[in-house]
Amino acid sequence: MPSKTSWFSKEIAFQNLRTVGWVGFVYLAGLLFAVPLKIIMLATDDNQYFVRFENLFSFNADLQWFLTCVIPVLLSIFLFRYLQVKNASDLIHSLPIKRTRIFNQYLIMGILMLIIPVVLTGITLLILHSVMDVTDYYSLKDVLYWLLDTIITDLLIFMSGVLVAMITGLSAVQGGLTYVLLLFPAGIGVLISYNLKFLLTGFPYDYFTDKSFDKISPISQALNFPNMKSPMSVIEIIIYLILAVVFYFGSIMIYKKRKLEAVSQAIAFSQLRPVFKYSMTFCFMLLGGFYFGGFQGGFFWIIFGYIIGSLIGYLIAEMILHKTWRVLTRLKGYVIYAVIFAVVFGLFQFDITGYEKRVPKVANIESVYLNNHPRGKKFFEEPQNIELVRNLHEKIIGSQGTAGKTSKYGDPLFFVYKLKNGDKVMREYRLQDKDRYIAYLKPLYESNEYKQAHYKLLSVNVDMVDKITISTNGRVTRSVSFVDPKDIIAAISNLKDDIENETYEDMTFEHGADSNVEILLKNDKRMHLDFKPSYSNLKKWLKAKGQLKNAVVNANDISSAIVIRKNNHSSYKTSLTNKAWIKKMLNKGQALKVTNKDKIEMCLDNFSWGSVKSRYDVVFNYKNGNMDSGIFDGKHTPAFVEQYFNGK
Amino acid sequence: MIEVKNVSKTLDNMDVLTNVNFAVKRGSIYGLLGSNGAGKTTLLKLVTGILLQDEGDILISHQSVFENPPVKNRIVFIADTLYYFPQYTVKQMANFYRSVYSTWDEKRYEKLKDVFEIDESKKVQKFSKGMQRQVAFWLSFSAMPEILVLDEPIDGLDPVMRRKIKNLIVQDVADRGMTVLISSHNLREIEDICDHIGILHKGEMILEKDLDDLKSDIHKIQVAFKGKTPENLFGNLRVLYKEERGSVLLCIVAGDQEMLTEHFTRSNPVIYDMLPLTLEEIFIYEMGDAGYAIKNILV
Incomplete structure (x- = not known):
C-alpha cells in the first residue's frame, strides 16, 4: 500500500489543521487588517494629510511587528504541543511512523500556515494595486520585498521555536526560551560590553552600542523594518535562511535523540540542564551589574549587582528545572560558580592580558582618531599628532585609578588606532579632570590637521x-x-x-x-x-x-543681569527665574544686580548653559520681558563678579 | 514473538527497570503484574517502542522495535491514560487510525460498532472515562494488530463491558493468533484470561510462570502422624512453607500431584489431605520473602 508509506499523510495534515489552523487564520486576519485595510482606509480618506511610508512595513508597524514576533512562536508551541503532553506524546510515538516523518510533516504544515496568510495578503495587495490608485503608498516592488522579508523573518523565528520545542518539555518554557534564544545574541552583546566597561578601563562601550546590536537579533531587527528603505539585505536573507536550515537539521537531530520520558521536564536533555542553569546565572549576573552599575555606579554597587543578579538567576533556573519554590537548599552549585567568577574578576583586576595598559607602538600606527564621541571619521595622520595622542593615552593610563573604571560621569574621550596591519585598537575613557591633560589636548585641538578635519x-x-x-x-x-x-x-x-x-x-x-x-x-x-x-x-x-x-544678543537687549552666588554649590529648590526668590537673594546680599552695559556685555560673553559645577549663576532680564539663565564656570567668571563677592 | 533481554532503564536518575528478561510466545496472553511504581508502564512503553531502553534488547519477531515503523505497525498500545485529538469524533479518530495502520480492517470496525453501541459522530473527549476506554478497544481491535499491549485496561469498565472485552481478546487470540501483553496491579482481574504471568517488583522480574503449570505444580498438604513426625519426611521435595498446628503439619510443596501423594503415604500418616490452593497463595508461597512484600498486589 504505497499511500501508507508516503511521507505525507492526509489525516495528519487534517489533524494539524484542526489543532493549529486557527493560528493561520488569526495571522491572515491580522495581516489583512494591518496592511491592505489600512491602505484602503488611507486611500479613500480625502482629508488625510500625505504621510510618507517608507515601505509596506510602515503600515500599522507595531501590529505587524507584533504578529511577526508572536505568531511563529505561537505556532511552534501549538504544533509541537504533542511533545510536551505526556498522553499525546505516548500516542503519537506508539504509532508506526518515524520521528523524522512526523517532524517533517508537522513542520511543513507549520510553514504553510505561516506562508499562506502572507502570500494571500500579498495577493490582496497586488489586486489592490491594480484596482485602486495606491501608487502613493507602495509599488509592486515593495510588495515583493514585503513578502520576502516577512516570510524569511517568520521562518527564522518559527524555526527557533521549533528548535527550542525539541529541547524543552514544557510549552511555557518553550515560549520563554524561544524569545531568550532570539534576543540572546543582541542582549548578551549589550550586557557583556556594558559590563566590560566596568571591568576594563578603556573598554569602548559606546562604540559598540553605537554599532548597534539590533541587527543580530531578528526581533530587534524587525523593529527597524518600517524605517528602512530596503529592510533586508541579500546577505541578511542568506544568513537567515542558513540559520533556519541549521535549526531544521539541529531540530531533527535533537528530536531523534530526545527521550520521551522528558515530557514536562523544563529541559529535556539532562546534559543541557547545567548549561541552562549556569547560563541563567551568568546572564542575570551581567544584568545585575548592568542595573546597579548603570543606575548607581561605584565599585561596591557593581559587585553587589553581580552577587544579587547571579543569585537570582541561579535560583530562578533551579525553580524552573525542579519545578518547585523550595530551592534554597540547592546552593552548592552557586557557591562553586561564585568562587570561579571571583577568580575571573580577580584576573580582570590584575589585567592579565595587558588590555588596560596597551598602547600601540608608533611604528605600527597608521592613523588615530581622538574625540569625545565615537562616530567621527577624521583621523590624525601627521606623525607629531599621532605621537601626541599616544602620549596622552599613556598619560591617561598612568593616572587612572580604579575609580576611573566605574565612573559614569566625566568627559568621554574616544581613541581609535588604525594599525598598519589592518587591526583597530579602540578605547573609551571618562575623564574626571580633563584639564590635567591640557598639555596634550591643546596642541592636538589647535593643530591644523584637527581644524581642517572639524571645520568644513x-x-x-x-x-x-x-x-x-x-x-x-x-x-x-x-x-x-x-x-x-x-x-x-x-x-x-x-x-x-x-x-x-x-x-x-x-x-x-x-x-x-x-x-x-x-x-x-x-x-x-x-x-x-x-x-x-x-x-x-x-x-x-x-x-x-x-x-x-x-x-548677536547684546547689552542693549538686556535691562539687567543678576549674578547669584551659590551656597556650597548646592542646587536650589526653585527655578532661577523666580522673581520673588531673586529679590530675596538680592536683599540678602547673595546676588549682584548688573546694569552697566559693559559689564552686561562681559556677562553675555562669558556665561554658559552648562550644568557644570559653578559658583555663580546668572539671570538675564531682557527688555522684551523674557528671562534667561546660565552659569559662570570657573575660568569664565568676570573679574568684577569675583571682586564684588570676595569683598563681602 | 516478544523478547525482552537484559533490559534496564533509568528515569531521572532512578533505576526503574533492572536487567529484565521475559518472552511472550505468539498467541499467548501474558499478564504483567506489579504494584504501583514497579515499572510496568515503563516496560510496556519500551515494548511498544515509545521509550528506548538504556541497556538490553527488545525484539519483536527478532527485530528491534524502536523507531521501526514496520514492526510498530503490528503493535497497538492502549495506554493507562488515553489520549484523543481535541475535537475529534470517533469516526475521525477511526480515519486517522486507518491512515496510520496498514492492517486496519473496515469491516471489523463496522462490526464492532454493534458490540460497543457508541455513536461514532460524537466527540471522543466528551465521553466518560469508561466510554473512552471502549473507544480505544474499538479502534485497537479494528487495527487488527498482531500484538496488543494493554496498560491497566480493565480500570473504569463495568463488569459487563469487562466480560465483553475479555471475550474479544480471547477470540482474537484464538482466531488469528494475536499476542497480548497486559499489565495489572491486580491478579484476580486478569488471571482468568492470562496463560502466563510475570511479576515485576521494584524494577525486577521476580517471577515468571505458566499459569497452568503453576496451578498443577504446587500443593497444600495436611499430614498428621501417630507419635513423632518421621525425620527426613520431605526428602528431596521443594518445601515452600510449613507450619505445625499441634500434631498436624501443614505444608506447601512443589511437585506432581501423584508423586506427592505417593511420597507422603509411604510414611503412613494418620491424616493425609491435599487442599486446593488459590493463585495468590501460590504466588506468595512461591516467592518467599518477596512474596510477602507484594502480597497486597495479589488480592
Whole structure:
C-alpha cells in the first residue's frame, strides 16, 4: 500500500489543521487588517494629510511587528504541543511512523500556515494595486520585498521555536526560551560590553552600542523594518535562511535523540540542564551589574549587582528545572560558580592580558582618531599628532585609578588606532579632570590637521558661497544676511582667520547664546557654525559694517543681569527665574544686580548653559520681558563678579 | 514473538527497570503484574517502542522495535491514560487510525460498532472515562494488530463491558493468533484470561510462570502422624512453607500431584489431605520473602 508509506499523510495534515489552523487564520486576519485595510482606509480618506511610508512595513508597524514576533512562536508551541503532553506524546510515538516523518510533516504544515496568510495578503495587495490608485503608498516592488522579508523573518523565528520545542518539555518554557534564544545574541552583546566597561578601563562601550546590536537579533531587527528603505539585505536573507536550515537539521537531530520520558521536564536533555542553569546565572549576573552599575555606579554597587543578579538567576533556573519554590537548599552549585567568577574578576583586576595598559607602538600606527564621541571619521595622520595622542593615552593610563573604571560621569574621550596591519585598537575613557591633560589636548585641538578635519569651512572655496546669514540665539530673534560677493569674501576670510586662531580653551568653552552662522552654498547645501565670542575678526568686521547689533544678543537687549552666588554649590529648590526668590537673594546680599552695559556685555560673553559645577549663576532680564539663565564656570567668571563677592 | 533481554532503564536518575528478561510466545496472553511504581508502564512503553531502553534488547519477531515503523505497525498500545485529538469524533479518530495502520480492517470496525453501541459522530473527549476506554478497544481491535499491549485496561469498565472485552481478546487470540501483553496491579482481574504471568517488583522480574503449570505444580498438604513426625519426611521435595498446628503439619510443596501423594503415604500418616490452593497463595508461597512484600498486589 504505497499511500501508507508516503511521507505525507492526509489525516495528519487534517489533524494539524484542526489543532493549529486557527493560528493561520488569526495571522491572515491580522495581516489583512494591518496592511491592505489600512491602505484602503488611507486611500479613500480625502482629508488625510500625505504621510510618507517608507515601505509596506510602515503600515500599522507595531501590529505587524507584533504578529511577526508572536505568531511563529505561537505556532511552534501549538504544533509541537504533542511533545510536551505526556498522553499525546505516548500516542503519537506508539504509532508506526518515524520521528523524522512526523517532524517533517508537522513542520511543513507549520510553514504553510505561516506562508499562506502572507502570500494571500500579498495577493490582496497586488489586486489592490491594480484596482485602486495606491501608487502613493507602495509599488509592486515593495510588495515583493514585503513578502520576502516577512516570510524569511517568520521562518527564522518559527524555526527557533521549533528548535527550542525539541529541547524543552514544557510549552511555557518553550515560549520563554524561544524569545531568550532570539534576543540572546543582541542582549548578551549589550550586557557583556556594558559590563566590560566596568571591568576594563578603556573598554569602548559606546562604540559598540553605537554599532548597534539590533541587527543580530531578528526581533530587534524587525523593529527597524518600517524605517528602512530596503529592510533586508541579500546577505541578511542568506544568513537567515542558513540559520533556519541549521535549526531544521539541529531540530531533527535533537528530536531523534530526545527521550520521551522528558515530557514536562523544563529541559529535556539532562546534559543541557547545567548549561541552562549556569547560563541563567551568568546572564542575570551581567544584568545585575548592568542595573546597579548603570543606575548607581561605584565599585561596591557593581559587585553587589553581580552577587544579587547571579543569585537570582541561579535560583530562578533551579525553580524552573525542579519545578518547585523550595530551592534554597540547592546552593552548592552557586557557591562553586561564585568562587570561579571571583577568580575571573580577580584576573580582570590584575589585567592579565595587558588590555588596560596597551598602547600601540608608533611604528605600527597608521592613523588615530581622538574625540569625545565615537562616530567621527577624521583621523590624525601627521606623525607629531599621532605621537601626541599616544602620549596622552599613556598619560591617561598612568593616572587612572580604579575609580576611573566605574565612573559614569566625566568627559568621554574616544581613541581609535588604525594599525598598519589592518587591526583597530579602540578605547573609551571618562575623564574626571580633563584639564590635567591640557598639555596634550591643546596642541592636538589647535593643530591644523584637527581644524581642517572639524571645520568644513576651512576647505570651502569662497566662490562657492551664495549667502551668509548670522542669526541670534537667545530670547531675542534677529538676523543679518550678506549676499554681496565682496561682503561674502570678507566675512569668510575673517571667519577662517578666527577659526585658525581659535584656542583649545575657546573650542571647549560651551558658551551660552552663540549666534548661528549659516553659509548657503551654490549647490544648495548649507553649513552651520557657531559665532563664538572669541571670533574677534568677524566681530570687528561686523561692527565696522554696523551689523554687529543685529548678529548677536547684546547689552542693549538686556535691562539687567543678576549674578547669584551659590551656597556650597548646592542646587536650589526653585527655578532661577523666580522673581520673588531673586529679590530675596538680592536683599540678602547673595546676588549682584548688573546694569552697566559693559559689564552686561562681559556677562553675555562669558556665561554658559552648562550644568557644570559653578559658583555663580546668572539671570538675564531682557527688555522684551523674557528671562534667561546660565552659569559662570570657573575660568569664565568676570573679574568684577569675583571682586564684588570676595569683598563681602 | 516478544523478547525482552537484559533490559534496564533509568528515569531521572532512578533505576526503574533492572536487567529484565521475559518472552511472550505468539498467541499467548501474558499478564504483567506489579504494584504501583514497579515499572510496568515503563516496560510496556519500551515494548511498544515509545521509550528506548538504556541497556538490553527488545525484539519483536527478532527485530528491534524502536523507531521501526514496520514492526510498530503490528503493535497497538492502549495506554493507562488515553489520549484523543481535541475535537475529534470517533469516526475521525477511526480515519486517522486507518491512515496510520496498514492492517486496519473496515469491516471489523463496522462490526464492532454493534458490540460497543457508541455513536461514532460524537466527540471522543466528551465521553466518560469508561466510554473512552471502549473507544480505544474499538479502534485497537479494528487495527487488527498482531500484538496488543494493554496498560491497566480493565480500570473504569463495568463488569459487563469487562466480560465483553475479555471475550474479544480471547477470540482474537484464538482466531488469528494475536499476542497480548497486559499489565495489572491486580491478579484476580486478569488471571482468568492470562496463560502466563510475570511479576515485576521494584524494577525486577521476580517471577515468571505458566499459569497452568503453576496451578498443577504446587500443593497444600495436611499430614498428621501417630507419635513423632518421621525425620527426613520431605526428602528431596521443594518445601515452600510449613507450619505445625499441634500434631498436624501443614505444608506447601512443589511437585506432581501423584508423586506427592505417593511420597507422603509411604510414611503412613494418620491424616493425609491435599487442599486446593488459590493463585495468590501460590504466588506468595512461591516467592518467599518477596512474596510477602507484594502480597497486597495479589488480592
